[in-house]
């Protein structure tokens with residue numbers, strides 16, 4: 571890892587150059603307070619102050635719906651052959667980079683998921699520092715900073731970005747415009763340290779995750795699950811916006827005119843009633859409290875037992891999105907109490 575600085579006036583020129591060599595994706599403002607990752611169409615569209623997009627970056631490696639392969643009577647099976655473009659996603663905050671790290675582990679566990687990895691391996695990341703709002707839980711989840719996954723990471727200072735160059739791809743990006751980067755000065759290093767301290771002091775939302783996996787297991791029969799499940803609409807929004815939720819459904823659709831059947835996979839949600847419904851009519855999680863509880867147990871225990879950390883990155887999307895005002899902090903506090 572090496573550090574360079576890039577002046578704020580130089581960032582548009584740098585991104586223009588990057589977009590000439592890669593498919594560049596950036597955050598853009600969509601509604602009054604909503605943001606989305608979109609193909610770069612000029613620096614004037616880049617939302618530098620955004621905090622979180624509605625749909626997380628998992629959409630680029632694990633699309634909401636994709637055809638896995640198709641088969642036609644007499645012609646056999648064809649898999650997707652299109653070559654994904656070499657891409658750079660700009661503006662990822664530490665929580666979303668941690669989310670990608672978690673998905674990398676999920677889609678490598680056992681059989682490597684080629685559909686995920688064919689896109690993921692061709693994508694680089696330029697991270698961007700951020701300041702927390704009232705939904706951010708990353709400090710509690712220990713995902714408020716990142717030391718891997720990214721290729722370049724830009725820390726915002728007054729006049730410049732302190733740029734961490736972590737990988738060979740990051741170095742290649744810097745070499746596209748070496749005239750824009752220089753060694754940091756002693757004053758910029760001091761400012762960088764001050765900014766870290768200032769940011770730490772801005773976190774107001776804390777969730778105590780001490781022994782959380784144990785508590786969730788011990789409180790498996792708690793009436794907390796019943797209470798919150800009465801409020802929950804089971805719309806699945808919290809799952810759809812989560813950067814690490816990765817459940818999917820697989821189904822076939824057939825065109826009777828061509829006798830071609832496509833096998834699709836699309837995002838699904840454990841909160842939905844038919845998610846655990848199987849042939850014969852049995853539903854493994856038919857009751858509302860069971861479905862509500864399952865999401866918490868899966869996020870905080872299931873993955874942690876295999877990889878040593880929960881799958882919540884504290885991005886705050888679920889709390890901001892929930893139409894019933896259900897907040898993970900409130901649920902965990904209720905279990906703790």
Ligand code: SF4
Pocket residue numbers: 801802803804805806807808809841891892893894895896
């Ligand atoms: S977004 Fe809220 S209401 Fe919808 S399923 Fe999730 S917790 Fe329930």
Ligand code: SF4
Pocket residue numbers: 707808811812813814815869881882883884885886887888889898
């Ligand atoms: S559970 Fe909520 S806060 Fe945690 S990563 Fe998913 S959307 Fe973000």
